[in-house]
Amino acid sequence: MKNISLNIDKVAGFVSKETIAAYAPQVKACIETLENGTGKGNDFLGWLHLPSSITAEHLTDLQETAQVLRENCEVVIVAGIGGSYLGARAIIEALSNSFQWLQEKKNAPTIIYAGHNIGEDYLFELTEFLKDKKFGVINISKSGTTTETALAFRLLKKQCEDQRGKEMAKKVIVAITDAKKGAARVTADKEGYKSFIIPDNVGGRFSVLTPVGLLPIAVAGYDIIKLVEGARTMEALCSNPDTPFAENPAAVYAATRNALYQDGKKIEILVNFQPKLHYVSEWWKQLYGESEGKENKGIFPASVDFSTDLHSMGQWIQEGERTIFETVISVEKPNHKLEVPSDEANLDGLNFLAGKRVDEVNKMAELGTQLAHVDGGVPNMRLIVPELNEFYLGEIIYFFEIGCGISGYILGVNPFNQPGVEAYKKNMFALLNKPGYEEESKAIQARL
Numbered sequence: 001m002k003n004i005s006l007n008i009d010k011v012a013g014f015v016s017k018e019t020i021a022a023y024a025p026q027v028k029a030c031i032e033t034l035e036n037g038t039g040k041g042n043d044f045l046g047w048l049h050l051p052s053s054i055t056a057e058h059l060t061d062l063q064e065t066a067q068v069l070r071e072n073c074e075v076v077i078v079a080g081i082g083g084s085y086l087g088a089r090a091i092i093e094a095l096s097n098s099f100q101w102l103q104e105k106k107n108a109p110t111i112i113y114a115g116h117n118i119g120e121d122y123l124f125e126l127t128e129f130l131k132d133k134k135f136g137v138i139n140i141s142k143s144g145t146t147t148e149t150a151l152a153f154r155l156l157k158k159q160c161e162d163q164r165g166k167e168m169a170k171k172v173i174v175a176i177t178d179a180k181k182g183a184a185r186v187t188a189d190k191e192g193y194k195s196f197i198i199p200d201n202v203g204g205r206f207s208v209l210t211p212v213g214l215l216p217i218a219v220a221g222y223d224i225i226k227l228v229e230g231a232r233t234m235e236a237l238c239s240n241p242d243t244p245f246a247e248n249p250a251a252v253y254a255a256t257r258n259a260l261y262q263d264g265k266k267i268e269i270l271v272n273f274q275p276k277l278h279y280v281s282e283w284w285k286q287l288y289g290e291s292e293g294k295e296n297k298g299i300f301p302a303s304v305d306f307s308t309d310l311h312s313m314g315q316w317i318q319e320g321e322r323t324i325f326e327t328v329i330s331v332e333k334p335n336h337k338l339e340v341p342s343d344e345a346n347l348d349g350l351n352f353l354a355g356k357r358v359d360e361v362n363k364m365a366e367l368g369t370q371l372a373h374v375d376g377g378v379p380n381m382r383l384i385v386p387e388l389n390e391f392y393l394g395e396i397i398y399f400f401e402i403g404c405g406i407s408g409y410i411l412g413v414n415p416f417n418q419p420g421v422e423a424y425k426k427n428m429f430a431l432l433n434k435p436g437y438e439e440e441s442k443a444i445q446a447r448l
């Protein structure tokens with residue numbers, strides 16, 4: 001069976017293969033540091049061997065819980081923010097029919113996301129939509145205290161209980177949170193919800209292979225066993241310090257992006273040519289942004305969906321400031337076949353494409369873009385994915401996770417904390433006069 005692979009040929013004109021290969025000893029040392037747990041943030045390494053440590057019983061428990069939600073709900077709300085929703089959304093959207101929620105016949109509950117914003121209209125419209133729906137909620141928060149998620153859950157819990165009764169609500173509300181602390185844990189225990197634990201040593205952005213991602217993915221009807229299998233395959237290959245550098249795609253990825261960063265490429269753009277991958281990019285942005293953006297350092301992770309954004313951001317990428325590089329997620333084989341029809345009148349002049357698959361056109365757009373961008377001064381890496389299924393998405397998850405751990409250690413930061421995220425929260429609580437923030441409230445009012 002093929003695996004995902006990384007092609008860095010189109011980086012060679014910017015940093016040489018030798019420069020990248022010279023990172024090999026450092027990369028090996030970083031993998032050993034991860035493996036031995038001797039580096040910064042070593043209390044958050046639970047993700048490193050997570051795939052191989054997931055038991056069959058755990059997966060069965062998740063599938064059985066998913067089944068309860070599938071049988072009792074038309075709609076399931078995944079309430080969470082950041083690492084507590086992006087991984088699930090990335091995988092579900094990558095695997096779903098693009099028009100899933102418009103389908104009349106459904107084989108799984110419609111998944112809707114909440115708790116990731118504080119938009120009053122969003123929440124109002126959601127509660128309106130749910131009024132005549134049999135819905136359930138997966139309430140996900142590692143800390144159990146995140147304002148956005150707690151606020152949405154307060155609304156959804158009440159509505160679910162009012163609409164479906166306390167007993168049914170108990171059945172269709174599931175909590176995924178810390179083992180002991182946080183409001184989500186207190187509520188789950190008090191109300192008797194089924195709950196799953198987010199291990200202490202797995203940070204939010206590395207948690208997609210815990211129940212945080214696995215339960216919503218199973219509810220949506222996707223094969224979590226295959227997903228974990230894919231991640232295990234990459235774990236075996238990429239977390240082993242003895243895998244030769246050139247055969248470890250995560251090692252090569254981490255080395256290449258750091259070599260480019262040293263060469264002045266401060267922005268990495270994750271590119272896809274399949275709109276279903278939009279949320280894979282969103283997940284990736286949190287993974288790399290929160291892990292590396294600290295101590296006034298770090299590559300800025302950006303993303304585009306091509307060819308859509310070639311008609312908006314394409315100009316900037318082709319001719320703007322030369323501080324960017326691209327990493328393209330290139331899916332080799334689409335899951336469906338669609339040919340361009342021939343047309344006798346040929347008014348649109350597209351008969352030269354007649355009989356070709358739409359994907360052939362897409363692939364030429366991809367190749368043409370790569371060549372144009374490289375010509376324009378944009379180094380280009382390609383992560384080649386044989387097809388979009390659970391197995392390869394599992395490989396992608398682990399590849400990017402360990403690539404991030406290695407890359408953060410090369411950069412010299414702690415890739416597993418996110419101290420900067422607290423600054424806005426502190427100000428918001430002070431402005432809202434949250435109990436316990438009296439001093440901060442006074443200080444912030446004086447600044448306004």
Ligand SMILES: O=P(O)(O)OC[C@H]1O[C@H](O)[C@H](O)[C@@H](O)[C@@H]1O
Binds near residue numbers: 083084145290421
């Ligand atoms: O799971 P939670 O504790 O609710 O956290 C959700 C998210 O928000 C935090 O502020 C962090 O910046 C993220 O790393 C985290 O994934």
